Amino acid sequence: MTTVMDAGAGRELELDQLMVQRGGKPVLHGVSLRIARGEVTALVGANGAGKSTTVMALAGVLPLSAGQVRLDGRPLALRRPEAVRAQGVAVVPEGHRVLGDLSVQDNLLAAATALPAPQARAAVAEMFALFPELMPKRxxxxxxLSGGQKQMVCIAQALVARPRYLAIDELSLGLAPAVVKRLAGVVQAVARQGVGVLLIEQFTTVALAVASRAYVLERGRVAFEGSAAELRAHPEILHSSYLAA
Structure with a gap:
Protein backbone atom coordinates (compact mmCIF):
# COMPACT_ATOMS: atom_id res chain seq x y z
CA MET A 1 0.00 0.00 0.00
CA THR A 2 1.18 3.51 -0.75
CA THR A 3 2.67 5.32 2.23
CA VAL A 4 0.17 8.06 2.99
CA MET A 5 1.85 9.96 5.82
CA ASP A 6 5.28 10.92 7.05
CA ALA A 7 5.96 9.05 10.27
CA GLY A 8 9.10 11.05 11.10
CA ALA A 9 10.91 10.82 14.41
CA GLY A 10 9.29 10.89 17.82
CA ARG A 11 7.88 8.87 20.66
CA GLU A 12 4.34 9.37 21.83
CA LEU A 13 1.35 11.63 22.27
CA GLU A 14 0.83 12.13 26.00
CA LEU A 15 -2.30 13.45 27.68
CA ASP A 16 -1.26 14.37 31.19
CA GLN A 17 -3.84 14.89 33.95
CA LEU A 18 -6.43 16.56 31.71
CA MET A 19 -9.29 18.33 33.44
CA VAL A 20 -12.16 19.73 31.36
CA GLN A 21 -15.41 21.44 32.28
CA ARG A 22 -18.55 21.66 30.18
CA GLY A 23 -21.32 24.02 31.17
CA GLY A 24 -19.41 24.83 34.34
CA LYS A 25 -19.40 21.20 35.48
CA PRO A 26 -16.26 19.01 35.64
CA VAL A 27 -16.32 16.24 33.03
CA LEU A 28 -12.72 15.01 32.96
CA HIS A 29 -10.96 14.49 36.28
CA GLY A 30 -7.24 14.12 35.62
CA VAL A 31 -7.28 11.87 32.54
CA SER A 32 -3.84 10.63 31.45
CA LEU A 33 -3.24 8.62 28.27
CA ARG A 34 -0.24 7.64 26.19
CA ILE A 35 -0.52 6.95 22.47
CA ALA A 36 2.61 5.36 21.01
CA ARG A 37 3.73 5.75 17.42
CA GLY A 38 3.05 2.72 15.28
CA GLU A 39 0.36 1.34 17.59
CA VAL A 40 -3.40 1.48 18.01
CA THR A 41 -4.52 2.55 21.47
CA ALA A 42 -8.16 1.97 22.42
CA LEU A 43 -10.15 4.30 24.64
CA VAL A 44 -13.39 2.59 25.62
CA GLY A 45 -16.17 3.23 28.07
CA ALA A 46 -19.90 3.64 28.40
CA ASN A 47 -21.87 6.50 26.91
CA GLY A 48 -21.20 9.63 28.97
CA ALA A 49 -17.86 8.41 30.31
CA GLY A 50 -16.03 11.40 28.81
CA LYS A 51 -14.55 9.84 25.67
CA SER A 52 -15.76 12.48 23.22
CA THR A 53 -14.84 15.25 25.65
CA THR A 54 -11.30 13.85 25.69
CA VAL A 55 -11.18 13.94 21.89
CA MET A 56 -12.59 17.48 21.67
CA ALA A 57 -10.05 18.70 24.20
CA LEU A 58 -7.26 17.05 22.21
CA ALA A 59 -8.60 18.66 19.02
CA GLY A 60 -8.56 22.14 20.55
CA VAL A 61 -12.35 22.45 20.53
CA LEU A 62 -12.75 22.44 24.33
CA PRO A 63 -10.35 24.33 26.63
CA LEU A 64 -8.47 22.56 29.40
CA SER A 65 -9.09 23.52 33.01
CA ALA A 66 -5.80 21.85 33.92
CA GLY A 67 -3.28 19.42 32.50
CA GLN A 68 -1.18 19.35 29.37
CA VAL A 69 -0.85 17.52 26.07
CA ARG A 70 2.67 16.72 24.86
CA LEU A 71 3.53 15.74 21.31
CA ASP A 72 6.76 13.75 21.08
CA GLY A 73 7.95 15.35 24.31
CA ARG A 74 6.96 18.94 23.51
CA PRO A 75 3.83 20.83 24.63
CA LEU A 76 1.07 20.73 22.04
CA ALA A 77 -0.65 24.06 21.50
CA LEU A 78 -4.40 23.52 21.80
CA ARG A 79 -5.46 27.02 20.81
CA ARG A 80 -7.66 25.97 17.88
CA PRO A 81 -8.28 22.84 15.77
CA GLU A 82 -6.25 24.12 12.78
CA ALA A 83 -3.20 24.60 15.02
CA VAL A 84 -3.52 21.08 16.42
CA ARG A 85 -3.77 19.63 12.93
CA ALA A 86 -0.78 21.65 11.72
CA GLN A 87 1.32 20.23 14.55
CA GLY A 88 0.69 16.65 13.45
CA VAL A 89 -2.48 15.52 15.24
CA ALA A 90 -5.57 14.80 13.13
CA VAL A 91 -8.98 14.10 14.64
CA VAL A 92 -11.96 12.34 13.07
CA PRO A 93 -14.96 13.51 15.12
CA GLU A 94 -18.05 11.43 15.76
CA GLY A 95 -20.85 11.57 13.24
CA HIS A 96 -19.44 11.05 9.71
CA ARG A 97 -19.17 14.80 9.08
CA VAL A 98 -18.50 15.66 5.45
CA LEU A 99 -19.16 18.79 3.40
CA GLY A 100 -22.48 17.76 1.90
CA ASP A 101 -22.52 20.08 -1.12
CA LEU A 102 -18.97 19.24 -2.19
CA SER A 103 -17.95 16.18 -4.16
CA VAL A 104 -15.80 13.50 -2.56
CA GLN A 105 -12.75 14.80 -4.41
CA ASP A 106 -13.42 18.39 -3.35
CA ASN A 107 -13.93 17.27 0.25
CA LEU A 108 -10.43 15.81 0.16
CA LEU A 109 -8.91 18.81 -1.61
CA ALA A 110 -10.50 21.11 0.97
CA ALA A 111 -8.77 19.13 3.71
CA ALA A 112 -5.44 19.45 1.90
CA THR A 113 -5.41 23.23 1.47
CA ALA A 114 -2.40 23.62 3.79
CA LEU A 115 -0.27 21.64 1.32
CA PRO A 116 1.27 23.03 -1.87
CA ALA A 117 -0.95 22.21 -4.85
CA PRO A 118 1.19 19.35 -6.25
CA GLN A 119 1.43 17.72 -2.81
CA ALA A 120 -2.30 18.18 -2.25
CA ARG A 121 -3.11 16.42 -5.51
CA ALA A 122 -0.69 13.61 -4.67
CA ALA A 123 -2.18 13.22 -1.18
CA VAL A 124 -5.71 13.02 -2.60
CA ALA A 125 -4.58 10.39 -5.11
CA GLU A 126 -3.12 8.38 -2.24
CA MET A 127 -6.46 8.53 -0.44
CA PHE A 128 -8.25 7.11 -3.48
CA ALA A 129 -5.65 4.34 -3.50
CA LEU A 130 -6.29 3.69 0.19
CA PHE A 131 -10.07 3.76 -0.34
CA PRO A 132 -10.68 2.53 -3.91
CA GLU A 133 -14.38 2.29 -3.05
CA LEU A 134 -14.48 6.09 -3.23
CA MET A 135 -13.12 6.35 -6.77
CA PRO A 136 -16.50 5.73 -8.49
CA LYS A 137 -17.97 8.33 -6.09
CA ARG A 138 -15.32 11.00 -6.62
CA LEU A 145 -22.93 9.00 0.30
CA SER A 146 -23.73 6.08 2.56
CA GLY A 147 -22.65 6.18 6.19
CA GLY A 148 -19.68 3.94 5.49
CA GLN A 149 -18.58 6.03 2.52
CA LYS A 150 -18.84 9.20 4.60
CA GLN A 151 -16.67 7.65 7.29
CA MET A 152 -14.08 6.72 4.67
CA VAL A 153 -14.06 10.34 3.45
CA CYS A 154 -13.67 11.59 7.03
CA ILE A 155 -10.68 9.33 7.67
CA ALA A 156 -9.17 10.29 4.31
CA GLN A 157 -9.64 13.99 5.14
CA ALA A 158 -7.62 13.46 8.31
CA LEU A 159 -4.88 11.50 6.56
CA VAL A 160 -4.22 13.96 3.73
CA ALA A 161 -2.48 16.17 6.31
CA ARG A 162 0.03 13.32 6.86
CA PRO A 163 -0.40 13.30 10.65
CA ARG A 164 1.89 11.68 13.18
CA TYR A 165 -1.13 10.88 15.35
CA LEU A 166 -4.73 10.14 14.43
CA ALA A 167 -7.71 10.09 16.82
CA ILE A 168 -10.97 8.54 15.58
CA ASP A 169 -14.12 9.03 17.65
CA GLU A 170 -16.67 6.19 17.33
CA LEU A 171 -15.31 4.51 14.21
CA SER A 172 -18.08 1.90 14.07
CA LEU A 173 -21.12 4.00 15.01
CA GLY A 174 -24.08 3.18 12.78
CA LEU A 175 -22.08 1.14 10.29
CA ALA A 176 -22.59 -2.38 8.96
CA PRO A 177 -20.21 -5.07 10.27
CA ALA A 178 -18.55 -5.51 6.86
CA VAL A 179 -17.79 -1.79 6.67
CA VAL A 180 -16.45 -1.77 10.23
CA LYS A 181 -14.14 -4.67 9.39
CA ARG A 182 -12.88 -2.80 6.33
CA LEU A 183 -12.20 0.38 8.32
CA ALA A 184 -10.52 -1.56 11.11
CA GLY A 185 -8.11 -2.93 8.52
CA VAL A 186 -7.31 0.60 7.39
CA VAL A 187 -6.65 1.65 10.98
CA GLN A 188 -4.19 -1.21 11.40
CA ALA A 189 -2.47 -0.35 8.11
CA VAL A 190 -2.11 3.30 9.14
CA ALA A 191 -0.53 2.26 12.44
CA ARG A 192 1.89 -0.06 10.64
CA GLN A 193 3.13 2.98 8.73
CA GLY A 194 4.24 4.57 12.01
CA VAL A 195 1.22 6.66 12.97
CA GLY A 196 -0.05 6.55 16.54
CA VAL A 197 -3.80 5.88 16.47
CA LEU A 198 -6.23 6.59 19.29
CA LEU A 199 -9.44 4.65 18.63
CA ILE A 200 -12.39 5.78 20.76
CA GLU A 201 -15.30 3.38 20.98
CA GLN A 202 -18.38 2.70 23.05
CA PHE A 203 -18.59 -0.76 21.52
CA THR A 204 -15.42 -2.48 22.58
CA THR A 205 -15.11 -5.55 20.35
CA VAL A 206 -13.65 -3.76 17.33
CA ALA A 207 -11.34 -1.49 19.31
CA LEU A 208 -9.83 -4.29 21.41
CA ALA A 209 -9.38 -6.51 18.35
CA VAL A 210 -7.01 -4.02 16.68
CA ALA A 211 -5.43 -2.25 19.67
CA SER A 212 -2.19 -2.98 21.49
CA ARG A 213 -3.00 -0.90 24.56
CA ALA A 214 -6.31 0.04 26.12
CA TYR A 215 -7.81 2.48 28.56
CA VAL A 216 -11.25 2.30 30.15
CA LEU A 217 -12.82 5.64 30.97
CA GLU A 218 -15.43 5.76 33.73
CA ARG A 219 -17.16 8.99 34.76
CA GLY A 220 -14.29 11.10 33.52
CA ARG A 221 -11.54 9.05 35.13
CA VAL A 222 -9.26 6.30 33.87
CA ALA A 223 -10.52 3.09 35.47
CA PHE A 224 -8.12 0.74 33.64
CA GLU A 225 -4.81 1.06 31.82
CA GLY A 226 -3.01 -1.92 30.31
CA SER A 227 -2.75 -4.14 27.28
CA ALA A 228 -5.76 -4.79 25.08
CA ALA A 229 -5.12 -8.50 25.52
CA GLU A 230 -5.42 -8.15 29.29
CA LEU A 231 -8.71 -6.31 28.95
CA ARG A 232 -10.05 -8.96 26.56
CA ALA A 233 -9.06 -11.63 29.05
CA HIS A 234 -10.89 -9.86 31.91
CA PRO A 235 -14.30 -8.78 30.60
CA GLU A 236 -15.44 -8.20 34.16
CA ILE A 237 -13.43 -4.96 34.13
CA LEU A 238 -15.53 -3.60 31.30
CA HIS A 239 -18.71 -5.05 32.77
CA SER A 240 -18.09 -3.26 36.04
CA SER A 241 -17.30 0.01 34.30
CA TYR A 242 -20.41 -0.07 32.13
CA LEU A 243 -22.59 -0.96 35.13
CA ALA A 244 -21.13 1.98 37.04
CA ALA A 245 -22.25 4.30 34.23
Whole structure:
Protein backbone atom coordinates (compact mmCIF):
# COMPACT_ATOMS: atom_id res chain seq x y z
CA MET A 1 0.00 0.00 0.00
CA THR A 2 1.18 3.51 -0.75
CA THR A 3 2.67 5.32 2.23
CA VAL A 4 0.17 8.06 2.99
CA MET A 5 1.85 9.96 5.82
CA ASP A 6 5.28 10.92 7.05
CA ALA A 7 5.96 9.05 10.27
CA GLY A 8 9.10 11.05 11.10
CA ALA A 9 10.91 10.82 14.41
CA GLY A 10 9.29 10.89 17.82
CA ARG A 11 7.88 8.87 20.66
CA GLU A 12 4.34 9.37 21.83
CA LEU A 13 1.35 11.63 22.27
CA GLU A 14 0.83 12.13 26.00
CA LEU A 15 -2.30 13.45 27.68
CA ASP A 16 -1.26 14.37 31.19
CA GLN A 17 -3.84 14.89 33.95
CA LEU A 18 -6.43 16.56 31.71
CA MET A 19 -9.29 18.33 33.44
CA VAL A 20 -12.16 19.73 31.36
CA GLN A 21 -15.41 21.44 32.28
CA ARG A 22 -18.55 21.66 30.18
CA GLY A 23 -21.32 24.02 31.17
CA GLY A 24 -19.41 24.83 34.34
CA LYS A 25 -19.40 21.20 35.48
CA PRO A 26 -16.26 19.01 35.64
CA VAL A 27 -16.32 16.24 33.03
CA LEU A 28 -12.72 15.01 32.96
CA HIS A 29 -10.96 14.49 36.28
CA GLY A 30 -7.24 14.12 35.62
CA VAL A 31 -7.28 11.87 32.54
CA SER A 32 -3.84 10.63 31.45
CA LEU A 33 -3.24 8.62 28.27
CA ARG A 34 -0.24 7.64 26.19
CA ILE A 35 -0.52 6.95 22.47
CA ALA A 36 2.61 5.36 21.01
CA ARG A 37 3.73 5.75 17.42
CA GLY A 38 3.05 2.72 15.28
CA GLU A 39 0.36 1.34 17.59
CA VAL A 40 -3.40 1.48 18.01
CA THR A 41 -4.52 2.55 21.47
CA ALA A 42 -8.16 1.97 22.42
CA LEU A 43 -10.15 4.30 24.64
CA VAL A 44 -13.39 2.59 25.62
CA GLY A 45 -16.17 3.23 28.07
CA ALA A 46 -19.90 3.64 28.40
CA ASN A 47 -21.87 6.50 26.91
CA GLY A 48 -21.20 9.63 28.97
CA ALA A 49 -17.86 8.41 30.31
CA GLY A 50 -16.03 11.40 28.81
CA LYS A 51 -14.55 9.84 25.67
CA SER A 52 -15.76 12.48 23.22
CA THR A 53 -14.84 15.25 25.65
CA THR A 54 -11.30 13.85 25.69
CA VAL A 55 -11.18 13.94 21.89
CA MET A 56 -12.59 17.48 21.67
CA ALA A 57 -10.05 18.70 24.20
CA LEU A 58 -7.26 17.05 22.21
CA ALA A 59 -8.60 18.66 19.02
CA GLY A 60 -8.56 22.14 20.55
CA VAL A 61 -12.35 22.45 20.53
CA LEU A 62 -12.75 22.44 24.33
CA PRO A 63 -10.35 24.33 26.63
CA LEU A 64 -8.47 22.56 29.40
CA SER A 65 -9.09 23.52 33.01
CA ALA A 66 -5.80 21.85 33.92
CA GLY A 67 -3.28 19.42 32.50
CA GLN A 68 -1.18 19.35 29.37
CA VAL A 69 -0.85 17.52 26.07
CA ARG A 70 2.67 16.72 24.86
CA LEU A 71 3.53 15.74 21.31
CA ASP A 72 6.76 13.75 21.08
CA GLY A 73 7.95 15.35 24.31
CA ARG A 74 6.96 18.94 23.51
CA PRO A 75 3.83 20.83 24.63
CA LEU A 76 1.07 20.73 22.04
CA ALA A 77 -0.65 24.06 21.50
CA LEU A 78 -4.40 23.52 21.80
CA ARG A 79 -5.46 27.02 20.81
CA ARG A 80 -7.66 25.97 17.88
CA PRO A 81 -8.28 22.84 15.77
CA GLU A 82 -6.25 24.12 12.78
CA ALA A 83 -3.20 24.60 15.02
CA VAL A 84 -3.52 21.08 16.42
CA ARG A 85 -3.77 19.63 12.93
CA ALA A 86 -0.78 21.65 11.72
CA GLN A 87 1.32 20.23 14.55
CA GLY A 88 0.69 16.65 13.45
CA VAL A 89 -2.48 15.52 15.24
CA ALA A 90 -5.57 14.80 13.13
CA VAL A 91 -8.98 14.10 14.64
CA VAL A 92 -11.96 12.34 13.07
CA PRO A 93 -14.96 13.51 15.12
CA GLU A 94 -18.05 11.43 15.76
CA GLY A 95 -20.85 11.57 13.24
CA HIS A 96 -19.44 11.05 9.71
CA ARG A 97 -19.17 14.80 9.08
CA VAL A 98 -18.50 15.66 5.45
CA LEU A 99 -19.16 18.79 3.40
CA GLY A 100 -22.48 17.76 1.90
CA ASP A 101 -22.52 20.08 -1.12
CA LEU A 102 -18.97 19.24 -2.19
CA SER A 103 -17.95 16.18 -4.16
CA VAL A 104 -15.80 13.50 -2.56
CA GLN A 105 -12.75 14.80 -4.41
CA ASP A 106 -13.42 18.39 -3.35
CA ASN A 107 -13.93 17.27 0.25
CA LEU A 108 -10.43 15.81 0.16
CA LEU A 109 -8.91 18.81 -1.61
CA ALA A 110 -10.50 21.11 0.97
CA ALA A 111 -8.77 19.13 3.71
CA ALA A 112 -5.44 19.45 1.90
CA THR A 113 -5.41 23.23 1.47
CA ALA A 114 -2.40 23.62 3.79
CA LEU A 115 -0.27 21.64 1.32
CA PRO A 116 1.27 23.03 -1.87
CA ALA A 117 -0.95 22.21 -4.85
CA PRO A 118 1.19 19.35 -6.25
CA GLN A 119 1.43 17.72 -2.81
CA ALA A 120 -2.30 18.18 -2.25
CA ARG A 121 -3.11 16.42 -5.51
CA ALA A 122 -0.69 13.61 -4.67
CA ALA A 123 -2.18 13.22 -1.18
CA VAL A 124 -5.71 13.02 -2.60
CA ALA A 125 -4.58 10.39 -5.11
CA GLU A 126 -3.12 8.38 -2.24
CA MET A 127 -6.46 8.53 -0.44
CA PHE A 128 -8.25 7.11 -3.48
CA ALA A 129 -5.65 4.34 -3.50
CA LEU A 130 -6.29 3.69 0.19
CA PHE A 131 -10.07 3.76 -0.34
CA PRO A 132 -10.68 2.53 -3.91
CA GLU A 133 -14.38 2.29 -3.05
CA LEU A 134 -14.48 6.09 -3.23
CA MET A 135 -13.12 6.35 -6.77
CA PRO A 136 -16.50 5.73 -8.49
CA LYS A 137 -17.97 8.33 -6.09
CA ARG A 138 -15.32 11.00 -6.62
CA UNK A 139 -17.80 13.43 -8.24
CA UNK A 140 -20.70 12.55 -5.92
CA UNK A 141 -21.81 15.19 -3.37
CA UNK A 142 -21.02 14.19 0.19
CA UNK A 143 -24.66 14.29 1.26
CA UNK A 144 -25.49 11.43 -1.12
CA LEU A 145 -22.93 9.00 0.30
CA SER A 146 -23.73 6.08 2.56
CA GLY A 147 -22.65 6.18 6.19
CA GLY A 148 -19.68 3.94 5.49
CA GLN A 149 -18.58 6.03 2.52
CA LYS A 150 -18.84 9.20 4.60
CA GLN A 151 -16.67 7.65 7.29
CA MET A 152 -14.08 6.72 4.67
CA VAL A 153 -14.06 10.34 3.45
CA CYS A 154 -13.67 11.59 7.03
CA ILE A 155 -10.68 9.33 7.67
CA ALA A 156 -9.17 10.29 4.31
CA GLN A 157 -9.64 13.99 5.14
CA ALA A 158 -7.62 13.46 8.31
CA LEU A 159 -4.88 11.50 6.56
CA VAL A 160 -4.22 13.96 3.73
CA ALA A 161 -2.48 16.17 6.31
CA ARG A 162 0.03 13.32 6.86
CA PRO A 163 -0.40 13.30 10.65
CA ARG A 164 1.89 11.68 13.18
CA TYR A 165 -1.13 10.88 15.35
CA LEU A 166 -4.73 10.14 14.43
CA ALA A 167 -7.71 10.09 16.82
CA ILE A 168 -10.97 8.54 15.58
CA ASP A 169 -14.12 9.03 17.65
CA GLU A 170 -16.67 6.19 17.33
CA LEU A 171 -15.31 4.51 14.21
CA SER A 172 -18.08 1.90 14.07
CA LEU A 173 -21.12 4.00 15.01
CA GLY A 174 -24.08 3.18 12.78
CA LEU A 175 -22.08 1.14 10.29
CA ALA A 176 -22.59 -2.38 8.96
CA PRO A 177 -20.21 -5.07 10.27
CA ALA A 178 -18.55 -5.51 6.86
CA VAL A 179 -17.79 -1.79 6.67
CA VAL A 180 -16.45 -1.77 10.23
CA LYS A 181 -14.14 -4.67 9.39
CA ARG A 182 -12.88 -2.80 6.33
CA LEU A 183 -12.20 0.38 8.32
CA ALA A 184 -10.52 -1.56 11.11
CA GLY A 185 -8.11 -2.93 8.52
CA VAL A 186 -7.31 0.60 7.39
CA VAL A 187 -6.65 1.65 10.98
CA GLN A 188 -4.19 -1.21 11.40
CA ALA A 189 -2.47 -0.35 8.11
CA VAL A 190 -2.11 3.30 9.14
CA ALA A 191 -0.53 2.26 12.44
CA ARG A 192 1.89 -0.06 10.64
CA GLN A 193 3.13 2.98 8.73
CA GLY A 194 4.24 4.57 12.01
CA VAL A 195 1.22 6.66 12.97
CA GLY A 196 -0.05 6.55 16.54
CA VAL A 197 -3.80 5.88 16.47
CA LEU A 198 -6.23 6.59 19.29
CA LEU A 199 -9.44 4.65 18.63
CA ILE A 200 -12.39 5.78 20.76
CA GLU A 201 -15.30 3.38 20.98
CA GLN A 202 -18.38 2.70 23.05
CA PHE A 203 -18.59 -0.76 21.52
CA THR A 204 -15.42 -2.48 22.58
CA THR A 205 -15.11 -5.55 20.35
CA VAL A 206 -13.65 -3.76 17.33
CA ALA A 207 -11.34 -1.49 19.31
CA LEU A 208 -9.83 -4.29 21.41
CA ALA A 209 -9.38 -6.51 18.35
CA VAL A 210 -7.01 -4.02 16.68
CA ALA A 211 -5.43 -2.25 19.67
CA SER A 212 -2.19 -2.98 21.49
CA ARG A 213 -3.00 -0.90 24.56
CA ALA A 214 -6.31 0.04 26.12
CA TYR A 215 -7.81 2.48 28.56
CA VAL A 216 -11.25 2.30 30.15
CA LEU A 217 -12.82 5.64 30.97
CA GLU A 218 -15.43 5.76 33.73
CA ARG A 219 -17.16 8.99 34.76
CA GLY A 220 -14.29 11.10 33.52
CA ARG A 221 -11.54 9.05 35.13
CA VAL A 222 -9.26 6.30 33.87
CA ALA A 223 -10.52 3.09 35.47
CA PHE A 224 -8.12 0.74 33.64
CA GLU A 225 -4.81 1.06 31.82
CA GLY A 226 -3.01 -1.92 30.31
CA SER A 227 -2.75 -4.14 27.28
CA ALA A 228 -5.76 -4.79 25.08
CA ALA A 229 -5.12 -8.50 25.52
CA GLU A 230 -5.42 -8.15 29.29
CA LEU A 231 -8.71 -6.31 28.95
CA ARG A 232 -10.05 -8.96 26.56
CA ALA A 233 -9.06 -11.63 29.05
CA HIS A 234 -10.89 -9.86 31.91
CA PRO A 235 -14.30 -8.78 30.60
CA GLU A 236 -15.44 -8.20 34.16
CA ILE A 237 -13.43 -4.96 34.13
CA LEU A 238 -15.53 -3.60 31.30
CA HIS A 239 -18.71 -5.05 32.77
CA SER A 240 -18.09 -3.26 36.04
CA SER A 241 -17.30 0.01 34.30
CA TYR A 242 -20.41 -0.07 32.13
CA LEU A 243 -22.59 -0.96 35.13
CA ALA A 244 -21.13 1.98 37.04
CA ALA A 245 -22.25 4.30 34.23
Missing amino acids: DTPGRL
